[in-house]
Amino acid sequence: MLDELYCAQSMSKSDQKLTIAISSRALFDMRACNQIYEEEGLNAYRAFQIQHEDTPLEPGEAFGFVTKILNINELLDKPKVEVILLSRNSADTGLRIFNSIHSHGLNIVRAAFCGGASPYRYVQAFACDLFLSTHARDVAHALESGVAAATLIATPSRANVSNKLKIAFDGDSVLFSDEAERIYQSDGLAEFARQERAAANKPLAGGPFKNFLSALQALQREFTDGESPIETALVTARSAPSHERVIRTLRSWDIHLNECLFLGGMEKTEFLRAFSADIYFDDQNTHVELAREHLPAGHVPHGVMNS
Numbered sequence: 001m002l003d004e005l006y007c008a009q010s011m012s013k014s015d016q017k018l019t020i021a022i023s024s025r026a027l028f029d030m031r032a033c034n035q036i037y038e039e040e041g042l043n044a045y046r047a048f049q050i051q052h053e054d055t056p057l058e059p060g061e062a063f064g065f066v067t068k069i070l071n072i073n074e075l076l077d078k079p080k081v082e083v084i085l086l087s088r089n090s091a092d093t094g095l096r097i098f099n100s101i102h103s104h105g106l107n108i109v110r111a112a113f114c115g116g117a118s119p120y121r122y123v124q125a126f127a128c129d130l131f132l133s134t135h136a137r138d139v140a141h142a143l144e145s146g147v148a149a150a151t152l153i154a155t156p157s158r159a160n161v162s163n164k165l166k167i168a169f170d171g172d173s174v175l176f177s178d179e180a181e182r183i184y185q186s187d188g189l190a191e192f193a194r195q196e197r198a199a200a201n202k203p204l205a206g207g208p209f210k211n212f213l214s215a216l217q218a219l220q221r222e223f224t225d226g227e228s229p230i231e232t233a234l235v236t237a238r239s240a241p242s243h244e245r246v247i248r249t250l251r252s253w254d255i256h257l258n259e260c261l262f263l264g265g266m267e268k269t270e271f272l273r274a275f276s277a278d279i280y281f282d283d284q285n286t287h288v289e290l291a292r293e294h295l296p297a298g299h300v301p302h303g304v305m306n307s
Contacts, residue, residue: 017080018215020069023133024087024097026152027066028057042116046093053096058101061152061296062105062132065279068165068229070107075229076222084126085111086119086133123147130212132298140301148212150281150298153288164229166217166277169209171236171246173283175302177205178194182241182304187189196242203249208302209281210253217255229260232273239264 001268007089024030037045072081085101087094091113101108106112112122120138123131126146131149142149172181184192213232234257238246250257261271269290272280279296282288283303291297 008162009090017082018069018219019082019084019126019128019130019304020066020121021086021126021128021131022062022066022118023119023135024085024089024094025069025134025139026060026062026132027096028063028100030057030060033155034221046090048091049093049096057096057100059104061134062156062279065132065165065167065296066106066108067104068163068278072147072165072229073107074221076237080222081170082110082230083108084128086122086131087111088116088119088135089113090115100300120145120149123149125269130305131169132258136299136301143300146208148300150300152298153298154294155292155294155296162276164231166231166233166275168233168235168272168275168277169213170280170282170300171203171234171238173305174206174207174209174235174281175213175251176207176210176246176306178207178303178305179205180245185304193242196245200241200244202245203252204245204255208254208300213255230271233257233259233277235260235261235268235275235280236263237265237268238262238269248258257294267298 001032011089025034029081033045033049036048066083069081070083085097085108087097089097094111094113097109110117110126118138118141119137120131120141123142124147128147131139131147132152132154133139133149136151137165139149139151169175172178180192180196183195216230234246236246239262259275263271267290268287272291273294277295279298280291281298281300283300284305285299289301
């Protein structure tokens with residue numbers, strides 16, 4: 001069902017701009033504000049935000065990613081990317097957030113302030129390709145509706161100074177469905193390898209991030225060869241012989257990643273650092289927690305490992 005939904009969305013969005021929805025707590029560091037809300041309540045939080053509404057918020061986990069992807073519009077001199085703010089704040093308390101957006105020079109003009117309610121309901125209305133949030137439940141709901149989504153885990157502030165936007169993805173349950181992962185979990189590595197060899201010429205079904213990757217690929221094609229500011233990488237625990245099905249799947253999708261790392265179960269963090277990823281998406285919390293000390297990482301609560 002979800003695979004069909006991802007496919008249908010891909011076809012309907014093929015001629016549109018890349019649209020990303022982001023929560024205010026993913027875009028800006030709002031830990032101090034949130035602590036006031038949790039310890040002193042809504043009225044104290046509201047008073048604090050109004051009192052400081054002309055004080056810009058500091059960048060959050062996804063700030064660097066958002067800055068770089070919005071810069072694509074400047075490089076192409078046309079609006080091919082849009083970022084939309086989705087916030088649990090009211091418009092009143094959210095004024096500081098929009099003031100911060102303006103102060104940091106971010107071209108974000110659309111927003112939904114939901115007054116304490118979950119904003120994930122608007123990801124489809126805004127025709128979003130990706131939703132980034134710090135609220136795991138909102139992310140899960142967005143995934144259920146067929147939108148790529150990830151829960152960003154708090155990470156030390158380490159800006160990637162490279163001008164390129166580098167995005168890394170796990171394979172199974174992120175770019176691809178969890179069909180092979182289910183076999184690995186139920187029957188072990190040997191049976192997984194045997195079945196992947198037998199199915200080498202049968203493309204894997206798409207996972208929740210297939211459409212987002214396709215949209216990134218379309219953006220890359222707006223630039224001449226070798227000039228794209230976007231680089232993508234697959235960072236997977238797979239190794240030979242299960243690599244072949246992955247390569248043939250990507251070929252059948254007409255998707256060309258800049259790099260594919262088949263690590264055979266090795267820990268991924270040092271490879272992500274070597275790639276200089278601006279953000280990494282994985283379905284397993286273990287990998288996300290290890291990566292988060294060095295770069296922004298998003299947990300994708302999809303597939304058998306999150307059942």
